[in-house]
Amino acid sequence: MAEKGGGGFLPGGKSALKSSAGKDDNSARSKKGKKVQFDAEGGWGKGGKGDKVANGSKKSTGKATPPGDRKLEQELPQNTTCMMDCEAAEILQGIQDNMITLSQDPDIKIPVSLKKFGVSDAEICLIANIHPESVDEVFALIPALTAKMDKLRDPLRIALGELAKLKEALSELANIKVSR
């Protein structure tokens, strides 16, 4: 098991995140297709117990904790929480999932939110809940939007396209799960 970072801390910065994300790299790479650029983040204060070389061999006879083990707690820095590998993986996976929105990569484009066109949150939720198949359906079911019909036609069409793709993907996933 490669020793990452050495010592107690996961050092802050690009290199640490890239290397510790290396565990989940294969799955992440195949999901995103490319590395995502981001600015270095500092403040990774959590002591990484998981990344130390595991000293598995127990030398104690079982009576009292030998002096070597007791000192481990004293060596750890104050005000830190130990984390298991699996806990760290979960947190880092969540960050990697978010990185796609935070990235500066120009190829990854997020469609403009309907909010910018004055559609309220409730109306956005309503549109998502009813899975409309056409833009006319949206205007028929939510009469309040007809006031901005001209401006909203195109963004709505894009949004509905994305929704339809998502719905298809989700139903395919459900089918795969059922068939297994």
Next chain:
Amino acid sequence: MFFHIVLERNMQLHPRHFGRDLRDKIVSKLMKDVEGTCSGRHGFIVAITGIESVGKGLIRDGTGFVTFPVKYQCVVFRPFKGEVVEAVVTMVNKMGFFAEAGPVQIFVSNHLIPDDMEFQSGDMPNYTTSDGSVKIQKDSEVRLKIIGTRVDATEIFCIGTIKDDFLGVISDPGATS
């Protein structure tokens, strides 16, 4: 529509629960008392997602009960006038049909059902078009628009319509998808 909201409640706790697990007992009592209930103002409280804070307990005079003010986050469901929802039909009669969308019951009167649909009584009462192409019976899925809500202290009841464009049956219970 579902909402995520912070609510506050005063929880009363009997002294027999005091001890090491006091906070856990407060939280589990909160979940038991609140999940699944309906308040007219906020809607149906579906599930508690987190506890924001538990205040200091105040001992009530006369009894040994202690009241803790608890702030918690939860998912609520509240129907609104003008909302379009998908619901499952639960009962059909000649006055109209009842449908359920989550925890809320919606009634669609026969005046708000398209004129070309007629009530057919029998074993499985249903509304059918004259050519038999569309049928609304128990367990059908319909898309309806809520045109009115009646809210009292512990119950929300809605009236809906399927007479507008893009409303009506989504799927038949017997149809293969």
